[in-house]
Amino acid sequence: MKEVDTTQVYPQDPNKTYGLMELVRGTKPTVGPAPEDMVYSWPHLLIRELVIFLTVAACLLVAAFLFNAPLEELANPNHPPNPAKAPWYFLGLQELVSYSAFVGGVVVPGLLVVALILVPYIDRKKVGVGIWFARERWLANGTFLAFLILMCILIIVGMYFRGPNWGFVVPWE
Amino acid sequence: MAPDKSTEKKSAGMEFFENVYRSIFRYGRIPQDGEGASYAVFNNLFLHIHPVKVSRHSLKFTYTFGLGVIATSLFLILTFTGVWLMFYYYPSATEAYGRMLDLRSSVDFGFVLRNVHKWAAEAMVFFVVLHMARVFLTGAYKPPREFNWVIGVILLLLTLGLSFTGYLLPWDQLAFWAITVGTSIAGYAPVIGEPLRQFLLGSDSVGQEALIRFYVLHVVILPGLLYVFLAVHFWRIRKDGGLSHPSENEPQDVAEKGAEL
Amino acid sequence: MKKENLRMQQPEMDRRQFHSRLGWLGVAASGAIAAAGNLLYLKPAVDYGPPTRIRVGRPEEYKEGLKEIYENERIVVVCEKDGFAAISVKCTHLGCTVRTSDSGFECPCHGSQFDNDGFVTGGPAPAPLNWYQISLTPNGELEVDKSVVVPSGTYFKV
Ligand code: FES
Numbered sequence: 001m002k003e004v005d006t007t008q009v010y011p012q013d014p015n016k017t018y019g020l021m022e023l024v025r026g027t028k029p030t031v032g033p034a035p036e037d038m039v040y041s042w043p044h045l046l047i048r049e050l051v052i053f054l055t056v057a058a059c060l061l062v063a064a065f066l067f068n069a070p071l072e073e074l075a076n077p078n079h080p081p082n083p084a085k086a087p088w089y090f091l092g093l094q095e096l097v098s099y100s101a102f103v104g105g106v107v108v109p110g111l112l113v114v115a116l117i118l119v120p121y122i123d124r125k126k127v128g129v130g131i132w133f134a135r136e137r138w139l140a141n142g143t144f145l146a147f148l149i150l151m152c153i154l155i156i157v158g159m160y161f162r163g164p165n166w167g168f169v170v171p172w173e
Numbered sequence: 174m175a176p177d178k179s180t181e182k183k184s185a186g187m188e189f190f191e192n193v194y195r196s197i198f199r200y201g202r203i204p205q206d207g208e209g210a211s212y213a214v215f216n217n218l219f220l221h222i223h224p225v226k227v228s229r230h231s232l233k234f235t236y237t238f239g240l241g242v243i244a245t246s247l248f249l250i251l252t253f254t255g256v257w258l259m260f261y262y263y264p265s266a267t268e269a270y271g272r273m274l275d276l277r278s279s280v281d282f283g284f285v286l287r288n289v290h291k292w293a294a295e296a297m298v299f300f301v302v303l304h305m306a307r308v309f310l311t312g313a314y315k316p317p318r319e320f321n322w323v324i325g326v327i328l329l330l331l332t333l334g335l336s337f338t339g340y341l342l343p344w345d346q347l348a349f350w351a352i353t354v355g356t357s358i359a360g361y362a363p364v365i366g367e368p369l370r371q372f373l374l375g376s377d378s379v380g381q382e383a384l385i386r387f388y389v390l391h392v393v394i395l396p397g398l399l400y401v402f403l404a405v406h407f408w409r410i411r412k413d414g415g416l417s418h419p420s421e422n423e424p425q426d427v428a429e430k431g432a433e434l
Numbered sequence: 435m436k437k438e439n440l441r442m443q444q445p446e447m448d449r450r451q452f453h454s455r456l457g458w459l460g461v462a463a464s465g466a467i468a469a470a471g472n473l474l475y476l477k478p479a480v481d482y483g484p485p486t487r488i489r490v491g492r493p494e495e496y497k498e499g500l501k502e503i504y505e506n507e508r509i510v511v512v513c514e515k516d517g518f519a520a521i522s523v524k525c526t527h528l529g530c531t532v533r534t535s536d537s538g539f540e541c542p543c544h545g546s547q548f549d550n551d552g553f554v555t556g557g558p559a560p561a562p563l564n565w566y567q568i569s570l571t572p573n574g575e576l577e578v579d580k581s582v583v584v585p586s587g588t589y590f591k592v
Contacts, residue, residue, distance in 0.1 A: 038226040040210040045227050046220065052239045056246040060289045060296070068284065069291035071277065074270045075349035077378070078505040080530040082542035084350035087340055089298050089333065097358055098544040098558055101527055105358035106366070116326045119309075120319035128312040130230065130419040137312055144309045165545040350530065354543060357528035368477070375478045378529070382482055 082164045091158030092151045098166050112147075222407045224415060231416035236311070240304035245403070247297040252396065254290040262342065264388035266381040269344040294336050301332050313417035321409040324402055331399045338391035341384060352387070353379050486580040493518065493576060493592045501534060509566065509578060510534070512550075517589030520578040521552050522564035532563070539563065551586055562586050 012018070072081070086094045096104025128134025133141055163169030183191065200212035211225045230236060261280060263272050276283035305325060308314055314322035341352045356379070360370040375382030410416065488507045496502065496513035503510045503523070508531060512519045523532050523539065530543035538549040546557030553562045567582035568590035576590075 064288035072346040
């Protein structure tokens with residue numbers, strides 16, 4: 001008699017009934033994670049969402065009582081404040097715009113959006129999924145982080161290092 | 174159906190209450206078992222955007238840091254406070270600024286609503302970007318989630334649009350000049366630039382026409398679009414097999430072969 | 435039997451396909467027309483802004499070398515020995531209001547600089563400041579028309 005391999009991928013649960021549900025074509029001998037990796041959304045997921053929502057709401061309320069939203073004088077078309085600054089998330093673009101309006105305001109943001117949309121159609125290899133900073137993805141992650149950090153630097157420069165006439169100032173002087 | 178386990182006799186009043194309750198929540202109070210938990214989720218309009226079961230990995234805080242949920246929470250809070258602010262706001266170049274002052278000093282809790290709205294708006298931009306960074310750095314945009322990433326990019330743009338249109342509404346110096354500069358940048362785009370600027374401003378420069386247009390965009394069009402895309406975004410999470418999971422990775426040798434081909 | 439056979443043949447299907455395509459084309463076309471109509475609706479047709487023609491006083495009121503700023507109209511009227519000029523104070527970079535400086539004009543927003551004739555001498559502004567057409571009204575007043583841009587250096591002689 002031949003030795004039969006009786007080790008089971010998923011050990012049988014005596015409380016459950018089993019049947020063949022589906023045949024799947026695939027490259028892998030197993031069908032993904034064991035069902036035992038799963039937990040019920042109620043309460044495990046919902047309670048986490050509730051906690052996050054309440055934390056967010058609480059933080060906002062505290063912030064609202066501590067810091068007033070800015071409100072300057074009434075709009076006056078004749079006197080631009082010096083310097084006139086865009087909202088903070090656009091300050092990186094404003095910094096670029098102060099060199100060239102077309103490059104900073106149209107070309108760079110346009111290319112960034114197109115690149116972002118194309119990312120998943122260019123990088124399709126299924127490696128490093130679900131893992132933070134997977135080593136195999138160093139190139140993709142590095143590029144993304146480089147852009148993110150560059151944007152942050154531009155925003156910080158725009159926020160703190162730009163004074164009257166968009167000249168360079170040092171905030172601690 | 175979940176069996177009613179209680180056998181004691183109930184008063185008529187209690188029974189009435191019970192019947193009403195059961196007509197709303199078919200499957201009992203707090204779910205006690207797997208069956209109850211399943212029914213609780215998929216029989217509820219608001220909860221059924223979730224699958225009945227989720228993988229442990231996707232619940233790990235250090236995997237997602239809850240960034241998507243935070244962004245969504247902020248958006249819900251923004252909708253709420255935004256609608257409330259609409260009761261007092263008046264989109265007129267001569268009135269708007271005065272209403273801001275009233276909200277700040279006269280209206281009870283006016284400053285709280287305005288401040289929450291403002292800080293939530295800033296935070297939403299921040300957390301949407303962080304959420305996007307999380308998805309990228311964990312490689313979660315790979316097939317089959319490509320299209321959901323694209324929807325995510327659209328949601329980011331809508332968030333920026335909402336924030337930008339909201340910026341003009343207080344009609345203070347900050348608002349006026351930020352929008353003057355911002356819309357002029359749009360004017361530099363080839364072909365569509367100038368029509369786009371005209372469409373946004375309704376005139377040659379920032380004025381009453383621009384205010385009413387930004388107002389409509391800010392309170393109706395952009396939030397409406399954002400809700401639609403958000404619904405698709407959530408729906409696709411389920412249809413694409415939940416959050417990304419390391420087990421989806423191809424074994425290293427297969428992946429390498431795929432790269433050679 | 436024969437009739438049925440005929441019906442199964444290719445041309446019959448093509449006819450169907452043709453009509454179906456025609457139908458879809460109609461749907462697409464009406465959609466496009468509706469979209470175009472909606473876009474046109476949003477295009478600002480009526481200008482509710484300030485008037486484009488501005489009276490800026492009699493020529494005699496000006497002395498040579500004077501720069502008179504009209505804040506709300508966003509122009510500066512310059513009187514030179516060559517005549518009068520109306521120069522826009524709207525920065526050609528991103529639309530901030532420029533202010534007069536020793537050497538001409540400068541913009542507070544991103545630091546563009548212009549000379550007395552509005553030509554760019556520094557900063558990101560891509561074009562010189564606009565010059566507007568000036569004319570004399572029948573009762574002898576100077577009138578600036580902000581809707582007509584004239585080449586820089588076109589002075590108006592009274
Ligand atoms: S708007 Fe004048 S320099 Fe940018």
